[in-house]
Amino acid sequence: MHTHSSFSHDAKKGSVNGNCEAAISLGMKYIAFTEHYDVDMIKTSKTRTFDLDGYRKAVFEAKDRYGDKIEVLYGMELGDAIKEKNESYRLVTTEPFDFVIGSIHAPRREFDFLSMTYDKTDSEMIAVFEEYLEDQLNQIAWAVENGERRFDTVAHITYPYRYYKQNGRGYLMDLKKDYREEFSEIMKACIRNNIALECNTSGLRQQMGELLPNETLLRRYRELGGELITVGSDAHIPSDVGKDIDNACELLKTIGFRYITVYKNREPIQIKI
Ligand SMILES: [Zn+2]
Ligand SMILES: [Zn+2]
Numbered sequence: 001m002h003t004h005s006s007f008s009h010d011a012k013k014g015s016v017n018g019n020c021e022a023a024i025s026l027g028m029k030y031i032a033f034t035e036h037y038d039v040d041m042i043k044t045s046k047t048r049t050f051d052l053d054g055y056r057k058a059v060f061e062a063k064d065r066y067g068d069k070i071e072v073l074y075g076m077e078l079g080d081a082i083k084e085k086n087e088s089y090r091l092v093t094t095e096p097f098d099f100v101i102g103s104i105h106a107p108r109r110e111f112d113f114l115s116m117t118y119d120k121t122d123s124e125m126i127a128v129f130e131e132y133l134e135d136q137l138n139q140i141a142w143a144v145e146n147g148e149r150r151f152d153t154v155a156h157i158t159y160p161y162r163y164y165k166q167n168g169r170g171y172l173m174d175l176k177k178d179y180r181e182e183f184s185e186i187m188k189a190c191i192r193n194n195i196a197l198e199c200n201t202s203g204l205r206q207q208m209g210e211l212l213p214n215e216t217l218l219r220r221y222r223e224l225g226g227e228l229i230t231v232g233s234d235a236h237i238p239s240d241v242g243k244d245i246d247n248a249c250e251l252l253k254t255i256g257f258r259y260i261t262v263y264k265n266r267e268p269i270q271i272k273i
Contacts, residue, residue, distance in 0.1 A: 001032040001262055002077070002101060002155065002200065002232025003241055007055040008036040009048055011236040016058040020066045022241040029271075030071045030262050031241070033059050034101050034232070038079035039087050041111060056095070073264060075099035078151055080106045082139045092150045099263035101198065101232075102143055102151030104135055105159065113160045118167035125169055132160050133182040137189055144193040152263045153196035153230040156212040157186060158203075165208050176216045183213070187221045196228035196261050196268070197221050199252065201244035202235075211248060219255050228261045228268060249273045 003019050004011035016033060023031040035055060041048050059074045066072055074097055081088035081102060092100050107128045110116045120128070136157060143150040164170050173179065190197050200212040211218065221229070231248050235241040249260060252273060259270035 001030065001073075001075075001099065001153070001230040002034050002198065003031060003235045004035055004077075005033060005058075007033075007051060007058070008236070010036065013237045014235070015238070016062050017065070018238040019235065019241050020062050020070060020072060022238040024066065024069045026242045028070060028242055028245075030073060032073035032075045032099050032232070032262070034075040034077040034099065036079060037076050037091065038105060038112075039084035039091070040080055040106075043084055043087065052095070071262075071264070073098040073262070075101065075263075077101040077103050077155065079103045081150070082135065082142050085142060089150065098265055099153075100151040100266070101153055101155045101230075102139060102195075103155040103159070104132060104139060107132060107160075108135065113163040116163070118164070118169050122172060125164070125172055129160055129164070129173065130182075133179060133186065136186045140186070140189045140193060140195060143195065149194065149266070151195065152266060152268070153198045153228075153261075154186070154190055155198045155232075156200040156202070156234070157183065157197070158212045158214065158217070162203060162206065162208045162212070170208075175214055180220065183217055184220060184224065187217075187224055187226060190221075190228075191224060191226050194228070196230045196263075197226055199229055199231045199248050201231070201233050201248050202240075204244045204247070205240070211251075215251065215255070218252065222256045227257075227259070229257055229259075230262070231260050 005014040005016045063072045105112050203212045233243045261268045
C-alpha cells in the first residue's frame with residue numbers, strides 16, 4: 001500500500017506497469033500507487049513539478065489492463081500538508097483517490113530530512129526532532145478538521161530517525177524507549193480519528209535495519225487498541241515492490257494484529273493475516 005513510480009521525482013526507474021507486473025508475479029492482491037506530492041516543494045521549486053493528469057491516466061489504464069489479476073489502487077503520498085493547507089485540501093478533495101498517505105518529510109524550516117544538514121548541535125538536533133513529533137499531531141488535527149479524513153494512514157512515523165542514523169546522529173535517541181509518550185499521543189490521535197498507522201518495510205533494506213515504526217512502537221500501537229494498519233514496501237523500483245511485506249505481516253500477527261488494512265475509494269478493507 002505504498003509504492004512509487006516515475007511520476008515521483010525520486011523513482012525514475014519505476015513505472016506503473018513495471019510495478020504492477022512485479023506485484024502480480026509475487027501473487028499480490030493489491031498494489032497502491034502513492035506518488036510523492038510534497039506540496040510546498042512543488043509550489044516553490046522550479047524543477048519539481050507533478051504531472052497529475054498523466055499519473056491519473058497511467059493508473060486508471062493499469063486498473064483496466066491488470067484488473068483481472070490485481071486490484072490497482074490510485075493513491076498519493078501527501079507530504080507536509082500543513083505547510084500548504086489550501087493546496088493539500090484541494091488535491092485530496094478533488095482527485096478520485098482510493099487511498100491517501102499523510103507524511104512528514106520536512107523539518108519546519110527545511111525541505112527534507114534527507115537533505116537537511118546534520119552538523120547542528122545536539123540540542124538543536126533534538127529540537128528539530130521534537131518539532132517533527134509536534135507536527136505529526138498538528139497534521140493529524142488538520143486531516144480530521146470538520147469531521148473529514150483528509151488522509152487515511154500516517155506514514156513512516158520514525159522517518160527522521162533514518163537520516164539521524166545515516167548521518168551519525170542516531171546516538172541522540174533510542175526509539176526503543178525514548179519519546180514513548182510522544183509517539184503514543186500520535187498513535188492515540190490516529191485511533192481516535194480512524195486513521196491507520198503505516199508499517200513501512202523500507203527500513204529493513206536500509207542502514208537503520210528496522211521497520212518504520214520499530215517493533216516496540218508497533219506493540220505500543222496494538223496495546224493502545226490500534227486496529228487499522230497499512231503495510232507498505234515504499235518501493236521506488238519494481239524489484240522492491242512487496243519487499244518484506246510477508247515478514248512484516250508475520251510480525252504483526254505475533255504482536256496481536258489479525259488484519260491489515262487496504263483502502264479503496266477512501267474506505268478501509270480489513271484483510272485477514
Ligand atoms: Zn515518505
Ligand atoms: Zn514513499
